[in-house]
Amino acid sequence: MAIVTKLSITPPAPFDFEFSAYSHGWVVVAPNSWDEEFHKLQRVERLSSGKVVFLEINSSGSVTKPKISIDVNHTGKLSVKAQSEIKAAVALMFRFEEDFSEFYTMCEKRGKPWNRMTAGLGRMLRSPTVFEDVIKTICTTNIQWGGTKRMVEGLVDVLGQSYPADRNLRAFPTPKAMAEAVLETFTDTVRLGYRGDYIYTLAQRVASGELDLEALRDEAIPTPELKKELLAIKGVGNYAAATLLMLLGRYDELAVDTVFRTFVSNKYFAGERPSDDEAKEIYTPWGKWKYLAYWFDLWQGLDEEL
């Protein structure tokens, strides 16, 4: 019943597929998953036609000559339009349009371990739609990582559309599907707690056309203005806005949360607890690349422990 159509796209070099896929937690949050054995990013995707496909994405090139292969598992015919839509979605997930050369130059100047970044790191994985990233980010606030995964998985299971060849695989729900549900679905069924209202309201605003989240990708919007628009979303505060700015390709702001505070305190303040402003100053030299610098610093710290 299921057919596989093979597609391939070429990211800008340098590009490290596995580091990019596993750049942060999104890789294991529904409807994404990571195939440990074959090092593939898997994702259930709903196309604009309503067709749901199951994508298996992996590298078929090298860091300097990168290529991404996409195995599209689908039923019926996969139109040319559908194929280009899938390629565009994957290109968005891996930020093909972003240029990291200035950041890499700074890393090169710093020497080790920062120069590791220049081997195609820094492309933090994101979702094909801003809507999905906003909801997932709201689901990371005031909760542990396990709770985030549980809540997003619940949204996908209850409201996401099934892949016909395997009904257990579901895509991230559309704004419309969420808007047409009732509040109790979010609170009582998915158990989103107080976030249920935020997410339901957001879905209604997006579905009605009142709020155009995709418009926030516009590079012409100055970062401070973009931040203001993000903060206007209920459930999005300073931490979530900084996280979303990162997901939108703006790295000026640091996402100050318990992870950030604990890490900076331990690494730079001998366990003493600095003020948030003092903690943020650590990354001031990185200018518009602060978030990436922090993230690599954090990741590098975790890596050394292994």
Place this chain on the structure above:
DNA sequence: GTCCAGGTCGCGC
């Protein structure tokens, strides 16, 4: 049982 998490809101000052 108690505390709190990759925080944010609404209020009062």
Place this chain on the structure above:
DNA sequence: GCGCGACATGGA
């Protein structure tokens, strides 16, 4: 603008 309590849920 800043401080403070409330907030749902489930894991530690």
